[in-house]
Amino acid sequence: MPGQTFAMGDAHDDGVRGDGEQPVHEVRIPPFTIDATSVTVADFRAFVDATGFRTDAERFGWSAVFHLAVTDPDRVAGRMHGTPWWLGVEGADWAHPGGPSGTAADDHPVVHVSWQDAESYCAWAGRRLPSEAQWEAAARGGLPSKRFPWGDELPAEGHALNIWQGEFPLRNTADDGWVTTAPVRSFEPNAYGLWQPVGNVWEWCADWFSPVYYAQSPVDDPRGPATGSAKVIRGGSYLCHDSYCNRYRNAARSSNTPDSSTGNTGFRTVAA
Template structure:
């Protein structure tokens, strides 16, 4: 869909659904108190087409959310228990950022309009850079589509957060702030895993990471969430609409009833102010339900 998260354009038979509630979800939980908050971009930072405005009041009941993105180890427990195969595995390829590529001989092509994204055969959640790469257990799982994230939630007795829940948890009670910690990046810029250098050719890795970072890197926000912005985009339950905020209900909004793509939140290690200023609390984007890339993951809330 964008420089950050290309859509797959793939087609395959849907994967069988796991048994509901059969699994164990081991991620630490963070309590978010009931509250009203101002949702949306109060600084006019966003891309108009993303629909981050108008700022509007939202009231949510209390809920609990994962302290971290779902990790490779967590997702492995799911696939081991169920035999589930992700969309990337069934399609036979997924989108890999060119600097993360480990198997040049497995490149099937470059994605239209975003040549830094490569369609790589054998790239999946367990092999993020290609078939010879091995995913690290304490990193966020990537190359998971919305369908895959939803299947994990069914198995674990969880659900994906609504877009409003995600933003509320990321803000951690700081009204109208750009980031989970406030309005400004620290002087060294290293409060979040984002791109440093010249995109898309050179990442200096000044923050320590070229691609994903372990889920408990940097500092948690005021509620205890680790890396709600940067590192990886996170799937939400809602269908995406750029005009939804103008018609959103105040109480516990859950997005449009239909749509062509699902909301993703938080930006990723590829974000930088020069072209993709989406590692902000209010930033939103979207992708199709079967798309998978090396910078999209998810976290869950209690069902």
């Protein structure tokens, strides 16, 4: 990625106020490198094979799986409060995304990894998680203030990214070809060569999350608040649908606690 100054944040007033996508503010970052794709299942397996690492989901014994992706209904331990389409499934982890009888495909993004798991992978790989500003600059692909990595509008055929089609959360028509994750090199890369920075899976960033940080952000290479309780996630996922979540945009932000893992969150890495 070239060093650049860009307008960070929601220039279209598309976001939820509580997500803190505004004010739009000038950010200046130096050059850096970023993975062209989300870290894959094969990438993560190499790390596990080399280190014997156990993820938070494996240690806890369960992880959050979308109800249509469950492969082992007898292993469902409960529903998530407020989001009943998320089920706690015993034995769900990075290698078994739907439950213990499922198998993750090597060319798909690794999921069921917490922020802490992603940090451990980065330490092994000699990389790090992107700052939120680095992530947004890379996703934008050099196109200033656009909604998406390719421009402001979704293409007419709707097949530029992996999001939900149909009636959420009951029926996914899979018009884009995928009910859950897609292979990391699906669709088309943006102008910087990044595949699927929006849609497919949320991606962890290094920063602590604050909905008021943008009003306080420094111009030069911002790295988020000094403390917090949740970490930033970016890009949306295969579950995004305009009926409840339009966070498959360059400026969209959300968060989760550092030990949380779900079937729609992964990561990619950077280096200076």
